[in-house]
Amino acid sequence: MSTSKGFTAGFRTLDTEVADRELPVKGELPGWLQGSLLRNGPARFEAGSGTGGRAFRHWFDGQAMLHRFSFGDGHVSYSNRYVDTPSSRTAREAGRIEYPEFATDPCRSLFGRFFSVFARRDVVNTNVNVTRFGDRFVAMTETPLPVEFDPETLATAGVVDYEDALKGHLTTAHPHQDPATGDLVNFMTHFSRRSEYRVYRQPSPGTRRELIARHPVARPGYMHSFAITGRYVVLAEFPLTVNPMSLLLSGRPFIENYRWEPAQGTRFIVFDRREGTVRGVYETAACFAFHHINAWEDEEDRGHLILDLCAYDDASVIDALYLDRLRAGRGVPVSYPTRYRIGLRSGRVGTERLADETMDLPRIDYTRCNGRPYRYAYGVSARGGRDDDFINQLVKVDVMTGGTRTWCEEDCYPGEPVFVPAPDATAEDEGVLLSVVLDAAAQSSSLLVLDAGTLDVLARAQAPHIVPLGFHGLFTGRP
Numbered sequence: 001m002s003t004s005k006g007f008t009a010g011f012r013t014l015d016t017e018v019a020d021r022e023l024p025v026k027g028e029l030p031g032w033l034q035g036s037l038l039r040n041g042p043a044r045f046e047a048g049s050g051t052g053g054r055a056f057r058h059w060f061d062g063q064a065m066l067h068r069f070s071f072g073d074g075h076v077s078y079s080n081r082y083v084d085t086p087s088s089r090t091a092r093e094a095g096r097i098e099y100p101e102f103a104t105d106p107c108r109s110l111f112g113r114f115f116s117v118f119a120r121r122d123v124v125n126t127n128v129n130v131t132r133f134g135d136r137f138v139a140m141t142e143t144p145l146p147v148e149f150d151p152e153t154l155a156t157a158g159v160v161d162y163e164d165a166l167k168g169h170l171t172t173a174h175p176h177q178d179p180a181t182g183d184l185v186n187f188m189t190h191f192s193r194r195s196e197y198r199v200y201r202q203p204s205p206g207t208r209r210e211l212i213a214r215h216p217v218a219r220p221g222y223m224h225s226f227a228i229t230g231r232y233v234v235l236a237e238f239p240l241t242v243n244p245m246s247l248l249l250s251g252r253p254f255i256e257n258y259r260w261e262p263a264q265g266t267r268f269i270v271f272d273r274r275e276g277t278v279r280g281v282y283e284t285a286a287c288f289a290f291h292h293i294n295a296w297e298d299e300e301d302r303g304h305l306i307l308d309l310c311a312y313d314d315a316s317v318i319d320a321l322y323l324d325r326l327r328a329g330r331g332v333p334v335s336y337p338t339r340y341r342i343g344l345r346s347g348r349v350g351t352e353r354l355a356d357e358t359m360d361l362p363r364i365d366y367t368r369c370n371g372r373p374y375r376y377a378y379g380v381s382a383r384g385g386r387d388d389d390f391i392n393q394l395v396k397v398d399v400m401t402g403g404t405r406t407w408c409e410e411d412c413y414p415g416e417p418v419f420v421p422a423p424d425a426t427a428e429d430e431g432v433l434l435s436v437v438l439d440a441a442a443q444s445s446s447l448l449v450l451d452a453g454t455l456d457v458l459a460r461a462q463a464p465h466i467v468p469l470g471f472h473g474l475f476t477g478r479p
Helices: 006-011 086-094 110-118 244-249 316-320 323-327
Strands: 025-027 035-044 063-072 075-082 129-133 136-140 147-149 156-159 184-190 195-202 210-217 232-237 266-272 277-284 292-297 304-311 336-343 349-353 360-363 376-381 393-398 404-407 412-414 418-421 431-439 444-451 457-462 473-477
Touching: 006 323, 006 412, 006 431, 035 075, 035 086, 035 129, 063 086, 063 431, 129 473, 184 232, 210 232, 210 266, 210 277, 232 292, 232 304, 266 336, 277 336, 277 349, 316 323, 418 473
Parallel strands: none
Antiparallel strands: 025 457, 035 063, 035 473, 063 075, 129 136, 136 147, 147 156, 184 195, 195 210, 232 266, 266 277, 292 304, 304 336, 336 349, 360 376, 376 393, 393 404, 412 431, 418 431, 431 444, 444 457
């Protein structure tokens, strides 16, 4: 049990929405920091107003809210707004849970469950990430239903209709940009009697997807993200797998149909994007991860591919994130930045822990280093590697030396650190980190601005309310 249960405040429903509220700032913002940090995450954990309605069961089930912190001339303004979807409206206005979520099921009939799993309209709680389709901003989740929104007002514009017939039931909210072309690349899992992983590209700035390659699979694995290099796409298929028929017949919520089978091990499925083929499937010991850090092809030995991810021993972290456990102050398992060296010709996979500090929600200088060799990664961490608390520090890892820097303050729980490079930066870590931090003692949240090189505090902007603990976001500069 945690000795301090202050992080539980980050799992309270937020009813308040504000627009362009100027925030008090302590410290000094860099003059070059102009633009907006857009964040996404769950903010409604019960149906109806307050906390009296039926509760969603899991952190990943909370209804999506967008947050925007805008910077200009040393000032910071803040807005927040719920993503307007059928799921959110029903929970908020009607006080009912009618749409299935990651770990919450409204107990439909078999006929209704078929459509709730495999139809478009029912699964649009886009609470995971924010990305861009050219000039269009979208909120995303793990179903292929991005929801467009206005980055200035945060108003929902509606579900994006793709201009193609490519089908799939599960995707990631972490598409990658092709390091050479800038096209988006992602994959989908298609459930059927003969299920498949389907890797595709989405040429910028359109919404037409093109199939790159496919790979059949009997029992698909749960994969929250993936990796990309200049030539390859790599799926890390952990031994958390599902019989697709269970999704229809078991009567259990989506994720509870998956089973942990450690004897299966982890499989890295490497797709060759140039050839449209599977380069190979490479096996290693069982592990689990939500997030990849980076990947690239070894320039000195083209027969090897390097893949870094935040590795857990197993998938028990999913169970740890049920809301009743989090609200009781129970701790969460930890993951470590881990390197896998995949021998494309030899078939061997080597493993190396990159640092002694834990890490998840990783970020890098994406524009400079995505799919290429890099030196620095930033993320959230647990002090001392303890698993009896929640993420309570920020960490910077030098993946070449294993050296680390950390930022932490008592009773503070930071979110994903978004790296913003300084204009004309020459060093990879020349810029700032932006993180929304819950101060449990003060019962408040603030936006923290750190020097990415030193992790020294440059400034803080005080939010008007507690910002529920969320997931991912992006920084967009002013046009």
